[in-house]
Amino acid sequence: MSDVQAAAPRGKKVRPPPRAVVVEAVERVTPGVMRVVFGGPELATFAAPKAGAHIKILFVPPGKVWPTGDPALDAVRPPSRTYTPRRFDAAKGLLEVEFVLHGEGIAARWAAQAKVGEKMLIGGPGGGYEPPEGVEKMVIIADDSAVPAVGMVLEALPKGCPTHILCEVANPGEARALSPGIASNPVWLYRDPVSAAPGVLLEAAVAALPPQPANTWFWVACEAASMRRIREILVAKLGVERGRVHTRGYWKAGDANYPDHDYGAD
Numbered sequence: 105m106s107d108v109q110a111a112a113p114r115g116k117k118v119r120p121p122p123r124a125v126v127v128e129a130v131e132r133v134t135p136g137v138m139r140v141v142f143g144g145p146e147l148a149t150f151a152a153p154k155a156g157a158h159i160k161i162l163f164v165p166p167g168k169v170w171p172t173g174d175p176a177l178d179a180v181r182p183p184s185r186t187y188t189p190r191r192f193d194a195a196k197g198l199l200e201v202e203f204v205l206h207g208e209g210i211a212a213r214w215a216a217q218a219k220v221g222e223k224m225l226i227g228g229p230g231g232g233y234e235p236p237e238g239v240e241k242m243v244i245i246a247d248d249s250a251v252p253a254v255g256m257v258l259e260a261l262p263k264g265c266p267t268h269i270l271c272e273v274a275n276p277g278e279a280r281a282l283s284p285g286i287a288s289n290p291v292w293l294y295r296d297p298v299s300a301a302p303g304v305l306l307e308a309a310v311a312a313l314p315p316q317p318a319n320t321w322f323w324v325a326c327e328a329a330s331m332r333r334i335r336e337i338l339v340a341k342l343g344v345e346r347g348r349v350h351t352r353g354y355w356k357a358g359d360a361n362y363p364d365h366d367y368g369a370d
């Protein structure tokens with residue numbers, strides 16, 4: 105057991121300290137998405153993330169130092185937000201993260217003006233999704249925040265596994281290739297032209313799905329309230345077995361820093 109674990113109160117999960125990283129590149133992927141590439145020697149031990157895994161990006165307030173080395177001061181972590189480690193190039197030690205520039209929010213604001221050379225802290229990776237054994241078809245349902253994770257899920261599926269992908273984004277300018285290596289043909293749903301609230305178009309598209317083959321699995325990630333309604337449509341209306349539906353709320357309208365562990369199973 106490491107020193108850190110030994111010091112932990114009984115039963116309490118101890119997070120390893122975050123890694124210091126540096127911004128190596130910033131690239132606008134679409135008008136509403138910024139890709140930030142992190143590097144630095146502390147990524148040498150970053151574990152290859154599973155599909156849909158998450159990292160924590162810490163935002164140390166300007167003018168503050170954290171960690172300070174003083175355990176009492178360091179017990180309070182700076183604010184953090186949850187993101188998808190979209191691509192990790194272990195050979196180069198580079199980690200790509202794609203931020204939706206949704207407006208207000210410490211992370212969205214930071215990403216909109218991120219600069220090469222900036223020092224940041226990253227926790228994780230943790231969690232993630234493993235496609236079930238013998239999956240014959242995967243239905244993927246996601247909003248903008250989960251488009252990076254959709255790419256990872258596609259890359260984790262058995263080669264040639266049929267998919268049906270519904271992606272809701274703001275407008276046609278936000279549609280893009282989901283994975284550079286896997287061809288896919290997502291159905292893009294655009295909120296802006298019809299002033300749709302987040303998730304509404306996804307919900308309608310899910311309700312209109314034709315019956316799916318028996319061995320079909322569902323991966324859903326989007327705004328949390330909508331995620332619950334989609335789960336309900338799948339299970340109660342379309343009769344999908346609960347166990348075949350993986351759902352996760354990625355953010356919640358009106359809530360800052362929504363918890364990262366809302367699987368909608370309540």
Ligand SMILES: Cc1cc2nc3c(=O)[nH]c(=O)nc-3n(C[C@H](O)[C@H](O)[C@H](O)COP(=O)(O)OP(=O)(O)OC[C@H]3O[C@@H](n4cnc5c(N)ncnc54)[C@H](O)[C@@H]3O)c2cc1C
Pocket residue numbers: 156157158185186187188189201202203204205206208209210211212213248249250252253353354355356357358359360361362363364365
């Ligand atoms: C496992 C996981 C992986 C995720 N991966 C990604 C990712 O790769 N890229 C990504 O962009 N997001 C991702 N998210 C979502 C991201 O964590 C949230 O959007 C987060 O709230 C952003 O923090 P913020 O500081 O910008 O906004 P916050 O301070 O958390 O929120 C401020 C306000 O903005 C609203 N808001 C938050 N997110 C959105 C949004 N996407 N669209 C519209 N309004 C929003 C909130 O409801 C709130 O009113 C992921 C979430 C999870 C749980």
